[in-house]
Amino acid sequence: MEEKLMKKLEAGALNFEAYFSEKALGMKASEIRELLKLVETSDVISLAGGLPAPETFPIETIREIAQEVLEKHADRALQYGTTKGYTPLRLALAEWMRKRYDLPMSKVEIMTTAGSQQALDLIGRVFINPGDIVAVEAPTYLAALNAFRYYEPRFMSVPMDDDGMITDILEEKLRKLKAEGKKIKFIYTVSTFQNPAGVTMSEERRKKLVELAHEYDFIIVEDNPYSELRYSGKPVKPVKHFDDEGRVIYLGTFSKILAPGFRIGWIAAEPHFIRKIEIAKQAIDLCTNTFSQVIAWKYVADGHLDRQIPKIIEFYRPRRNAMLEALEEYMPEGVKWTKPEGGMFVWVTLPEGIDTKMTFEKAIAKGVAYVPGEAFFAERNVKNTMRLNFTYVPEDKIREGIKRLAEVLEEEIKG
Amino acid sequence: MEEKLMKKLEAGALNFEAYFSEKALGMKASEIRELLKLVETSDVISLAGGLPAPETFPIETIREIAQEVLEKHADRALQYGTTKGYTPLRLALAEWMRKRYDLPMSKVEIMTTAGSQQALDLIGRVFINPGDIVAVEAPTYLAALNAFRYYEPRFMSVPMDDDGMITDILEEKLRKLKAEGKKIKFIYTVSTFQNPAGVTMSEERRKKLVELAHEYDFIIVEDNPYSELRYSGKPVKPVKHFDDEGRVIYLGTFSKILAPGFRIGWIAAEPHFIRKIEIAKQAIDLCTNTFSQVIAWKYVADGHLDRQIPKIIEFYRPRRNAMLEALEEYMPEGVKWTKPEGGMFVWVTLPEGIDTKMTFEKAIAKGVAYVPGEAFFAERNVKNTMRLNFTYVPEDKIREGIKRLAEVLEEEIKG
Numbered sequence: 001m002e003e004k005l006m007k008k009l010e011a012g013a014l015n016f017e018a019y020f021s022e023k024a025l026g027m028k029a030s031e032i033r034e035l036l037k038l039v040e041t042s043d044v045i046s047l048a049g050g051l052p053a054p055e056t057f058p059i060e061t062i063r064e065i066a067q068e069v070l071e072k073h074a075d076r077a078l079q080y081g082t083t084k085g086y087t088p089l090r091l092a093l094a095e096w097m098r099k100r101y102d103l104p105m106s107k108v109e110i111m112t113t114a115g116s117q118q119a120l121d122l123i124g125r126v127f128i129n130p131g132d133i134v135a136v137e138a139p140t141y142l143a144a145l146n147a148f149r150y151y152e153p154r155f156m157s158v159p160m161d162d163d164g165m166i167t168d169i170l171e172e173k174l175r176k177l178k179a180e181g182k183k184i185k186f187i188y189t190v191s192t193f194q195n196p197a198g199v200t201m202s203e204e205r206r207k208k209l210v211e212l213a214h215e216y217d218f219i220i221v222e223d224n225p226y227s228e229l230r231y232s233g234k235p236v237k238p239v240k241h242f243d244d245e246g247r248v249i250y251l252g253t254f255s256k257i258l259a260p261g262f263r264i265g266w267i268a269a270e271p272h273f274i275r276k277i278e279i280a281k282q283a284i285d286l287c288t289n290t291f292s293q294v295i296a297w298k299y300v301a302d303g304h305l306d307r308q309i310p311k312i313i314e315f316y317r318p319r320r321n322a323m324l325e326a327l328e329e330y331m332p333e334g335v336k337w338t339k340p341e342g343g344m345f346v347w348v349t350l351p352e353g354i355d356t357k358m359t360f361e362k363a364i365a366k367g368v369a370y371v372p373g374e375a376f377f378a379e380r381n382v383k384n385t386m387r388l389n390f391t392y393v394p395e396d397k398i399r400e401g402i403k404r405l406a407e408v409l410e411e412e413i414k415g
Numbered sequence: 416m417e418e419k420l421m422k423k424l425e426a427g428a429l430n431f432e433a434y435f436s437e438k439a440l441g442m443k444a445s446e447i448r449e450l451l452k453l454v455e456t457s458d459v460i461s462l463a464g465g466l467p468a469p470e471t472f473p474i475e476t477i478r479e480i481a482q483e484v485l486e487k488h489a490d491r492a493l494q495y496g497t498t499k500g501y502t503p504l505r506l507a508l509a510e511w512m513r514k515r516y517d518l519p520m521s522k523v524e525i526m527t528t529a530g531s532q533q534a535l536d537l538i539g540r541v542f543i544n545p546g547d548i549v550a551v552e553a554p555t556y557l558a559a560l561n562a563f564r565y566y567e568p569r570f571m572s573v574p575m576d577d578d579g580m581i582t583d584i585l586e587e588k589l590r591k592l593k594a595e596g597k598k599i600k601f602i603y604t605v606s607t608f609q610n611p612a613g614v615t616m617s618e619e620r621r622k623k624l625v626e627l628a629h630e631y632d633f634i635i636v637e638d639n640p641y642s643e644l645r646y647s648g649k650p651v652k653p654v655k656h657f658d659d660e661g662r663v664i665y666l667g668t669f670s671k672i673l674a675p676g677f678r679i680g681w682i683a684a685e686p687h688f689i690r691k692i693e694i695a696k697q698a699i700d701l702c703t704n705t706f707s708q709v710i711a712w713k714y715v716a717d718g719h720l721d722r723q724i725p726k727i728i729e730f731y732r733p734r735r736n737a738m739l740e741a742l743e744e745y746m747p748e749g750v751k752w753t754k755p756e757g758g759m760f761v762w763v764t765l766p767e768g769i770d771t772k773m774t775f776e777k778a779i780a781k782g783v784a785y786v787p788g789e790a791f792f793a794e795r796n797v798k799n800t801m802r803l804n805f806t807y808v809p810e811d812k813i814r815e816g817i818k819r820l821a822e823v824l825e826e827e828i829k830g
Contacts, residue, residue, distance in 0.1 A: 014661055016687035019600065019634055021566070024541040027694045054490040062493070063485045070478045075469040078477070078674035114529055114678075118700045125565075126439040146698040150540075151436070185434065219434055246429055259493035261705035263529075272431035279442045283561040285533045289704045290676035 023150065030146070032371055035360065039369045045401035047388040048369040050195070050344065056312045057259045058304065065298045069291070077294040081287040084278050085112030085266070089297035093252070093266055096300055101238050107246060109271040111278055112288050116225060116253040116265040120147035122277050122284070123221055123249065127185055128153045133177070135187035137165050139347070139376030139385065141195045141223065144188055155378035156184060162338065164201030165189060167208040174216040186219035186249075191239050192227035193343025196376045196387035200341065203236050210242045220248045226343035228257050228309050231317040233341035246270030254296055256344075257309060262292040316344075322395035323388065323402060330406035334413055337388075344391045347373070351413060355383040359412050368404040438565065445561070447786055450775065454784045460816035462803040463784040465610070465759065468734075471727045472674045473719065480713045484706070492709040496702040499693050500527030500681070504712035508667070508681055511715055516653050522661060524686040526693055527703050531640060531668040531680040535562035537692050537699070538636055538664065542600055543568045548592070550602035552580050554762070554791030554800065556610045556638065559603055570793035571599060577753065579616030580604060582623040589631040601634035601664075606654050607642035608758025611791045611802035615756065618651050625657045635663045641758035643672050643724050646732040648756035661685030669711055671759070672724060677707040731759075737810035738803065738817060745821035749828055752803075759806045762788070766828060770798040774827050783819040 017025070032048075039046050069077050076086075084090070090110045098105045113119040120143070128134065128151035136145065138157035145155070156177075158170045170187070177183055189209070191201045201209070213220050222239045240250040246269070253265040267277060299305055323346055327337050334351040348370075350356065356372040363369060373385030390398055432440070447463075454461050484492050491501075499505070505525045513520045528534040535558070543549065543566035551560070553572035560570070571592075573585045585602070592598055604624070606616045616624070628635050637654045655665040661684070668680040682692060714720055738761055742752050749766040763785075765771065771787040778784060788800030803820075805813055 014685070016661075016685065019542055020691060021540070021542055021544045021547075024691055024695065027691065027698075029694050030697065033697075051495060054494060057489065057493045059485055059489045059493070062489075063482065066481045066485065067478065070474055070481065074472065074474045074477075076676075078472045078474070078676040079469060080466060080670075080675045114700045114704070117698075121699045125436070127434055127436055129436045132436075143698070143701065150698060246431075255495075259706075260495045261491075261493040263700065263702070263704045270429070270431065276435060276439055276442065279444050280439065282445065282448075283442075283532075283558070283565060284536045284699075285529045285678065286558065287678070289529070289678045289707055291674075291707060292704055 030142070030375070032142070032375060036369070039364065042364075044364055044367050044369050045393060045397050045404070046369040047390070047393065047398070047401050047405070048371045049389050049392050051392045052256050052260060052344075053315065053391050056315050058308050061299070061304050061308070062259070062295065065295050065304075069294045069298065073294055077291045079290060081290040081293065083282045083287050084274070085110070085288060086290060086293035086297060088301065089293050090266075092297055092300040093268075096305070097252070097268060101241055103238070103241055103268070107270065108268050109274040110266050110268050111274050111281075112293055113265045113267060113281070114285060114288050115255060115260070115263040116223060116251045117143060117147065119251045119265050119267050120144050120223070121150075122280050124148045124151040125280050126276050127219065132185040133182065135170065135184045136378055137189060137194065137197075138378070139196050139373060139382070140188065140378065141190050142375050144223065145378055148188070153185070157378050158187075160194070160197055160199060162199055164191065164194065164199050164205055165209070167205045167212065170209070171212055174212060178216065183216055184218045186221050187213070188221045188223065189239065190223045190225075192224055192236065193229065193340055195226070195343070196345050196371070196373070197347040198338040198340030198343055198345045199347075200236060201239070206236070206239045207242050209239060210247070213247045214245060218247070221251065222248055223251045225253045225256050229313060229316060229344070230342035231313060231320050240268065246273075249273060257305060257312065258296060258299055262296060263289065264292050264296050316391055318395055319390045319393075319398060322398045323390040326399045326402035330403050332406060332410040332413055335409060344389055346388045346390060348386045348388060350384040350386075350409060352384055354412055356386045357383070359408060362412070363405060363408045366404045366408050368401045368408070370405065445557070445790070447557070447790060451784070454779065457779075459779055459782050459784050460808060460812050460819070461784040462805070462808065462813070462816050462820070463786045464804050464807050466804075466807045467671050467675060467759070468730065468806050471730050473723050476714070476719050476723070477674070477710065480710050480719075484709045484713065488709055492706045494705060496705040496708065498697045498702050499689070500525070500703060501705060501708035501712060503716065504708050505681075507712055507715040508683075511720070512667075512683060516656055518653070518656055518683070522685065523683050524689040525681050525683050526689050526696075527708055528680045528682060528696070529700065529703050530670060530675070530678040531638060531666045532558060532562065533696075534666045534680055534682050535559050535638070536565075537695050538601075539563045539566040540695050541691050542634065547600040548597065550585065550599045551793055552604055552609065552612075553793065554611050554788060554797070555603065555793065556605055557790050559638065560793055563603070568600070572793050573602075575609070575612055575614060577614055579606065579609065579614050579620055580624070582620045582627065585624070586627055589627060593631065598631055599633045601636050602628070603636045603638065604654065605638045605640075607639055607651065608644065608755055610641070610758070611760050611786070611788065612762040613753040613755030613758055613760045614762075615651060616654070621651070621654045622657050624654060625662070628662045629660060633662070636666065637663055638666045640668045640671050644728060644731060644759070645757035646728060646735050655683065661688075664688060672720060672727065673711060673714055677711060678704065679707050679711045731806055733810055734805045734808075734813060737813045738805040741814045741817035745818050747821060747825040747828055750824060759804055761803045761805060763801045763803060765799040765801075765824060767799055769827055771801045772798070774823060777827070778820060778823045781819045781823050783816045783823070785820065
């Protein structure tokens with residue numbers, strides 16, 4: 001025993017790396033997260049985050065509901081639940097989606113997830129074989145790339161313009177693939193007020209996308225966390241609305257219309273798909289937080305959600321406006337940006353040759369932070385873009401932040 | 416457009432199976448879950464579940480804490496959190512574990528997870544390469560097998576007796592493997608009041624296990640959901656207590672000492688391991704439910720946990736006693752069972768030749784349900800065992816249930 005302990009001490013610390021799986025060795029922390037950790041501690045104006053404003057959380061409503069749930073439903077709300085989710089919540093969401101998006105819910109089933117992020121991981125697990133082609137928008141949601149990457153797909157990027165994903169280019173790419181005897185497994189789209197680009201796919205393109213899915217035989221994963229946050233313009237129905245075959249797997253979340261801390265998302269899809277995703281989830285976490293699901297159920301079923309959405313919109317609209325006005329006022333020639341009708345983000349494109357990862361430190365020095373755009377591209381091949389958030393910081397700080405950013409970019413463009 | 420729609424209708428429903436990944440095609444729903452669905456709707460006495468009794472949930476405490484959290488900490492409790500978990504909770508758990516288990520927490524870091532089940536999935540993801548050997552107890556926790564299986568390990572089973580895993584047999588197996596130039600990646604143990612067997616690994620074997628881990632260079636995953644539920648006998652320190660190298664990854668959970676609906680578990684391990692598991696979790700769900708983490712923090716930090724545990728014990732002890740007494744009174748010759756000093760389960764072994772999956776329907780017909788033991792063995796090679804739960808059903812029903820079960824088994828043994 002003594003001798004063994006000596007050996008241990010001689011050998012020194014374990015070589016921890018030696019135990020990790022091959023895939024784990026390749027897992028890297030997000031550089032952006034690491035960068036942002038620095039920002040949090042300084043007095044930099046951060047337009048980098050992706051957080052909703054806590055002022056939009058219906059705290060008083062949550063307090064009342066939490067009381068009621070613990071009075072009347074504690075036994076269920078504190079117990080294990082079924083993997084598919086709390087049934088009254090699943091039914092309330094089905095009814096809400098039917099009303100709101102005119103969806104034919106008879107052929108659609110709903111399951112709940114630990115936020116949309118878990119849904120992305122589950123979809124990766126259930127659909128992606130290594131080498132499968134997954135189409136994504138360029139740029140696309142960074143954490144979706146991270147979720148899918150574990151399952152080793154090949155990504156195919158589809159460019160966007162102000163009307164969202166350019167479906168004609170997608171069609172061309174699909175045609176070429178077909179000529180090579182290949183096809184895509186699924187396409188991932190953040191269809192409305194996209195993260196990071198802020199743009200919305202037009203209705204025409206939504207219809208076209210569904211047609212292409214039929215013709216070229218693939219699935220559509222529609223991630224829709226932002227569509228309720230519309231500050232101007234006319235609503236557009238989800239891609240799922242135009243789907244009569246069951247090819248669209250729709251992801252919703254409470255993170256932007258209730259509070260992200262509850263980690264409640266949902267998947268609305270054809271029952272065959274739901275069944276398999278449910279089995280996959282069973283091995284991953286047994287079930288989603290029941291207490292939060294019961295709260296979310298009351299929030300939807302008692303009409304709080306429909307009353308809260310307009311308040312959130314009124315809160316965010318001035319921030320969106322402040323950012324667009326400040327961009328207009330301060331940005332130098334050669335800088336372009338999207339004009340989102342909703343959501344949380346503006347996407348900025350600089351003249352070719354400017355690398356926003358290189359300008360990041362200069363911006364920090366000037367007291368403003370953004371997210372460099374590179375990581376939002378599956379191929380990491382675009383350097384001159386950035387994402388700005390307008391939901392977390394108040395109007396005056398947004399204006400000041402954009403002013404500072406414009407100064408940095410002006411120097412950069414001149415120099 | 417018309418033509419395309421016609422084609423769709425002609426083609427009929429999608430072939431959903433065609434889109435699933437290879438691994439997803441192999442995923443099957445747990446038979447037991449399917450069986451138990453039938454039981455829920457009838458008036459069978461179910462000793463099959465694994466649920467804590469809702470009477471042990473500290474509802475009033477939770478209500479007070481939830482109020483306080485929404486009054487004082489709402490902005491944080493409802494917002495996204497860090498992947499590693501809510502820091503005050505992580506610190507409170509470190510302090511609690513140090514006091515309770517005499518752990519040297521200076522070299523140990525804590526992260527929170529969506530229940531222990533997510534920790535099992537994360538450990539599979541971070542450590543298992545396809546073909547890696549993972550040692551498990553025989554029998555072992557069914558949902559751990561399910562979590563690990565996705566990552567395609569080879570399981571090596573180690574038999575148990577009343578003192579838990581038989582470490583001498585483990586040593587023999589390790590020696591043989593070594594002679595073949597092989598080793599195991601990790602061993603998974605539910606060290607105290609094991610699920611399903613109810614037995615506890617002796618202190619001597621705990622020390623031996625840590626020694627073997629050093630000598631044969633593997634990691635120990637210690638899953639410890641039940642140790643606080645001790646109804647008799649003397650406490651034993653976790654395997655982690657005897658670990659001076661950082662080889663033990665310890666899993667804790669609030670599911671049995673607060674409420675499972677919160678889905679809050681934690682991992683206590685060497686910081687290098689935590690760092691990698693944290694990166695893996697980031698892609699899976701960003702962070703664990705913040706609201707529930709803040710509630711759990713107050714529950715631990717304000718001493719509620721230490722006051723609640725004795726109440727839970729007082730509630731469960733008569734149920735454990737009722738089951739052991741009824742087994743003694745009613746069971747026919749040839750039936751053996753474990754005598755757990757805590758936890759939730761008794762493990763029953765019948766004479767060879769009886770298949771508890773075959774007797775299940777007879778038992779249901781008599782009005783009692785159990786879990787057939789086969790699925791708790793990695794190799795599914797043991798047919799004559801069953802798991803009984805004593806936490807969910809009141810004493811009189813436990814007695815009646817065991818009586819009915821004994822009748823079924825008596826006939827079976829005679830027949």
